[in-house]
Amino acid sequence: MKYNRASGIILHPSSLPGPDGIGDLGPEAFRWVDFLSETGCGLWQVLPLGPTGYGDSPYQCFSAFAGNPYLVSSVLLMEMGLLSRIDLADRPQFPIEKVDYSEVIQWKIKLLDRAYAKFQKSTRSGIRDAFEAFQQTQKDWLEDFALFMAIKEDNGGGSWEHWPENLRSRDAETLELFRQEHAQAIQNHTFRQFLFYQQWETLHKYANQKGIRIIGDVPIFVAYDSADVWSHPELFFINKKGLPTVIAGVPPDYFSATGQLWGNPLYRWSDHKKTGYSWWIKRMKSAFQLFDFIRLDHFRGFVAYWEVRYGKLTAEIGRWVPGPAANLFDAIQNKLGDLPIIAEDLGVITPDVVALRDKYGLPGMKIFQFAFTNDPKDPFLPHNYPGHCVAYTGTHDNDTARGWYESAPEKERDFCRRYIARSGQDISWDMIRVVWSSVAIMALAPMQDLLNLGNEARMNFPSRASGNWFWRMTPNALTPQLLARVKEVNYLYGRSSN
Numbered sequence: 001m002k003y004n005r006a007s008g009i010i011l012h013p014s015s016l017p018g019p020d021g022i023g024d025l026g027p028e029a030f031r032w033v034d035f036l037s038e039t040g041c042g043l044w045q046v047l048p049l050g051p052t053g054y055g056d057s058p059y060q061c062f063s064a065f066a067g068n069p070y071l072v073s074s075v076l077l078m079e080m081g082l083l084s085r086i087d088l089a090d091r092p093q094f095p096i097e098k099v100d101y102s103e104v105i106q107w108k109i110k111l112l113d114r115a116y117a118k119f120q121k122s123t124r125s126g127i128r129d130a131f132e133a134f135q136q137t138q139k140d141w142l143e144d145f146a147l148f149m150a151i152k153e154d155n156g157g158g159s160w161e162h163w164p165e166n167l168r169s170r171d172a173e174t175l176e177l178f179r180q181e182h183a184q185a186i187q188n189h190t191f192r193q194f195l196f197y198q199q200w201e202t203l204h205k206y207a208n209q210k211g212i213r214i215i216g217d218v219p220i221f222v223a224y225d226s227a228d229v230w231s232h233p234e235l236f237f238i239n240k241k242g243l244p245t246v247i248a249g250v251p252p253d254y255f256s257a258t259g260q261l262w263g264n265p266l267y268r269w270s271d272h273k274k275t276g277y278s279w280w281i282k283r284m285k286s287a288f289q290l291f292d293f294i295r296l297d298h299f300r301g302f303v304a305y306w307e308v309r310y311g312k313l314t315a316e317i318g319r320w321v322p323g324p325a326a327n328l329f330d331a332i333q334n335k336l337g338d339l340p341i342i343a344e345d346l347g348v349i350t351p352d353v354v355a356l357r358d359k360y361g362l363p364g365m366k367i368f369q370f371a372f373t374n375d376p377k378d379p380f381l382p383h384n385y386p387g388h389c390v391a392y393t394g395t396h397d398n399d400t401a402r403g404w405y406e407s408a409p410e411k412e413r414d415f416c417r418r419y420i421a422r423s424g425q426d427i428s429w430d431m432i433r434v435v436w437s438s439v440a441i442m443a444l445a446p447m448q449d450l451l452n453l454g455n456e457a458r459m460n461f462p463s464r465a466s467g468n469w470f471w472r473m474t475p476n477a478l479t480p481q482l483l484a485r486v487k488e489v490n491y492l493y494g495r496s497s498n
Helices: 025-039 073-079 101-121 125-137 139-154 172-181 181-209 227-231 270-273 277-289 326-336 353-359 370-374 401-407 410-420 427-437 482-493
Strands: 006-011 043-045 212-219 244-250 260-265 294-297 304-309 319-322 341-343 365-368 389-392 442-446
Touching: 025 043, 025 181, 025 482, 043 442, 073 101, 073 270, 101 181, 125 139, 125 181, 139 172, 139 181, 139 227, 139 277, 172 181, 172 427, 181 212, 277 294, 277 326, 326 353, 341 365, 365 370, 370 410, 370 427, 401 427, 410 427, 427 442, 427 482
Parallel strands: 006 043, 006 442, 043 212, 212 294, 294 341, 365 389, 389 442
Antiparallel strands: 244 260, 244 304, 304 319
C-alpha cells in the first residue's frame, strides 16, 4: 500500500454545525470538505459512524455495519422531496456548541418518520428502485439489523437481554410472526439505513473528487446490545441465557488506574476460524467501501486481549488471552487485497504486536501528548519516529492540546517547552507545527487543537461512561485566518495536497 506524505484533521460529523442540534451529512459537511481541500489537507478522520446506543458512544453501536440515522441531513431530505418546510416548522431551539442527545434523538426520529411516510406515498420510481437495490446489496446484515431495531423499539428500547425468551433466542416461528405484524417498522429502519448510506456515499465521493481521503474507525469489539451479537451469538462468549461470560477491557494504564472495563462480549475466535473468518471479512469489506483508510482500534487485541470475567466492576483483575493474529489478517488480505489500515498500537505493546503490524506494512500511531513523561528516548518524541507512522497531537480519547498543557505536571510542561523551544503561550499550534514537521507519513490533529480550545471541548474521557461525545464546532469557526494558517503549515512542512 502506497502512503503519501499528508496531513489531516479529526472531526466527527456529529461535531459539525447544522440546524438540527447535531452535525450531519448535509451542506456543512460539504463546506468542511471544501475547507480541507483549500488548506491542502488530504485527510479527514472520523470516529465510527454506526448507530449509537448507551452513552451515545460511537464505540458502542447497535451494529458493526449500519450507519447512524441521526447523521442524516434534513436539508438533503428536503432536496429529495421527502421533507417540506412545514415538516421543519416545529424544530426545537438547539444549542450550537454541544449536542443535547436526548432532544436531538427525539427530533431526528420525528423527521425520519415523516420522511418515511412521504416515501410510502411517493410515486417516484427512481427512489424506489434505489431503495430496492440497496436492500439487495446490503442484505447480509440489513435484514437482521432492521428486525433487531424493530424488536428493540417494540420492547421500549431495552437491551435484548430483557426481551421475551422466544425473541432473545431467535425462535423461527416467533420471528416470522413478528415480521408479519411489524413489517412497517422493519421497513422504516431499513429505509433509514438507505438514507444514511446514500448521503454518506455522495459525501465520500465528493471528498475524493476534492482530493480528500477519509480515515474511518473500526473498533475491534462490538457492543453486547447489537444486532451482531443477537444474530450471531455463536461467534461470541455468550451463555444459554444470552449473557456474556467474559468481557473486554484493558488493565490499568495511562487513562485509568483501575483499567478500562469496556463491557463488550469477546469473540470465540476458534469458531470464527472455522468459517474462514467470514464475518470479519464482511465487516472489513463494508468498512473499505465506506472509507479510504481504516484506523483499526485496539490493534494489540488481535495478538492478545485482556479478558475480564462478567460481573467484575473494574478491569484490574483479568488475564491476557491469545488473539487470532496473522490467521485473521491473512484471511482478510487473501479475500480483499491491500489492507489500507492504520494500526492503533497504543498501550501495552509487546514484540509480537510490532511483528504483526510490520508483517502487513501497517503504520502505527504516535501521540505527541504522551512524549513528556520520560526522557529524550521516549518513542512518542518526533525525533524517535519511524517514517512509516501516523503522528497526532492527540486523539478523541485525549484532552485537547491546550487542556493537556494546562493540567499537566510542571515537569512535563517544562520538558515540552524545552523540546519545542517555545514559551507555551500558543501551545496548540506549537504542537501542531512539531507534529507536522516530523518524518511521520501522516500528521493529524483534532479540530479542537486547530481552534486552540481547552478542556471544555474534550470529546471523550475514556474512564467516564456518560457525558462524552457532545462537542460541536460553532458555525463561524472556519475563518479565512484559520484557513490561511493551516494552508501555511501544510506548505512549510511538505504536506500540502494542492
